[in-house]
Amino acid sequence: KAGVTQTPRYLIKTRGQQVTLSCSPISGHRSVSWYQQTPGQGLQFLFEYFSETQRNKGNFPGRFSGRQFSNSRSEMNVSTLELGDSALYLCASSLARGDGETQYFGPGTRLLVL
Amino acid sequence: DQQVKQNSPSLSVQEGRISILNCDYTNSMFDYFLWYKKYPAEGPTFLISISSIKDKNEDGRFTVFLNKSAKHLSLHIVPSQPGDSAVYFCAASEGNTDKLIFGTGTRLQVFP
Secondary structure (H helix, E strand, C coil): CCCCEEECCEEEECCCCCEEEEEECCCCCCEEEEEEEECCCEEEEEEEEECCEEEEECCCCCCEEEEECCCCCEEEEECCCCHHHCEEEEEEEECCCCCCCCCEECCCEEEEEC | CCCEECCCCEEEEECCCCEEEEEEECCCCEEEEEEEEECCCCCCEEEEEEECCCCEEEECCEEEEEECCCCEEEEEECCCCHHHCEEEEEEEEECCCCCCEECCCEEEEEEC
């Protein structure tokens, strides 16, 4: 069974631009979560989607948004990019929402904002 | 406020010996704990998990121990192998959610 896939793997943008990242969960997984990893802040939760509904959101500004489609694929969007948005963005999927289901991570998208 | 803490940023262990990685948490509502292994520029790889109703879970060379009263968990790797060299993160979640709170990670180096 294929793992979590994320596209693109690498991205370079300039300040003020916007970016959309894509995540395809493991087949059959219905829950998708997004995380940001930076050297200073570590791994931080962005948001969680289940059945096309956002169930949880981390402490990030409104410039960060996401959505989930009926096939469980998910996208996250960052508008008006800032230098501090440079990070590794990770997507994780699980079989169902909560109840101790293990999340499996994709390889991440490395975003560099210049 | 760091709810999940890994106080040792690095650990060096000889091949064949035991590696013990520690993690402390402050939120008593956490009821599911996981350990992930991570290489640079890659996503975390799931290693082992434990529910708060247990105090030990074992999978091959990996064993996780949970001490709820001390709000402490540890990952034991026996025997350690050079391929285990990576950054290890503990993570916790509470209730009916997939939101994971991660520790800051411990870099494990296993030398021959």
